Amino acid sequence: MALRTMIARRFLSTSAFSSQFGAAASNLTAAGSTASDKPAPVPSDTLFVSGLNKRTTSETLHEAFVKFGQVVHAKVVTDRNTGFSKGFGFVKYASIEDAAKGIEGMDAKFLEGWVIFAEYARPRPPQGQTAPQNPYAQRS
Incomplete structure (x- = not known):
């Protein structure tokens, strides 16, 4: 589901789609952005x-x-x-x-x-540890 949402947002933000549908596309992409979205990526080479x-x-x-x-x-x-x-x-x-x-x-x-x-690219987890299923999920 998260992958579909990400692809839909990328599609909605493309210039070809935005130029065709104008303000409606920007309203849809703005509505999809919430505080629960993934954090900003850490820059890497x-x-x-x-x-x-x-x-x-x-x-x-x-x-x-x-x-x-x-x-x-x-x-x-x-x-x-x-x-x-x-x-x-x-x-x-x-x-x-x-x-x-x-x-x-x-x-x-x-x-x-x-x-x-x-x-x-995200860094690899330390050897011996498995990557979490949802890397953006909050742990308590």
């Missing part, structure tokens, strides 16, 4: 890129993001058996400023016919 085509390679990902800054490393996570992309990857930039430009330039843009999403 590494980006998490989702929505990748199964045929996307690390080289293609690198070429797409190098336009916005110095890419140190780009990696598409692949399935061991098929070798195809699992639909996500990581791009590491030389600086946080370049990473911000990468998000601005590639978030909700097309890559190999698919709309991709770029955001700051």
Whole structure:
């Protein structure tokens, strides 16, 4: 459900949708923003890129993001058996400023016919601990 809400908000905030429906779109996106939304992302030099085509390679990902800054490393996570992309990857930039430009330039843009999403990567949990099911849930 949260994923659907996030995708709907991104769709509603796109310029093509906003220009077609004007104020109605901005009212819908403003109404969807509440205090319970996820906190602001912590800036990082590494980006998490989702929505990748199964045929996307690390080289293609690198070429797409190098336009916005110095890419140190780009990696598409692949399935061991098929070798195809699992639909996500990581791009590491030389600086946080370049990473911000990468998000601005590639978030909700097309890559190999698919709309991709770029955001700051969250740090891995310490080894031996499992990640919480909902990382934005408040613990008491």
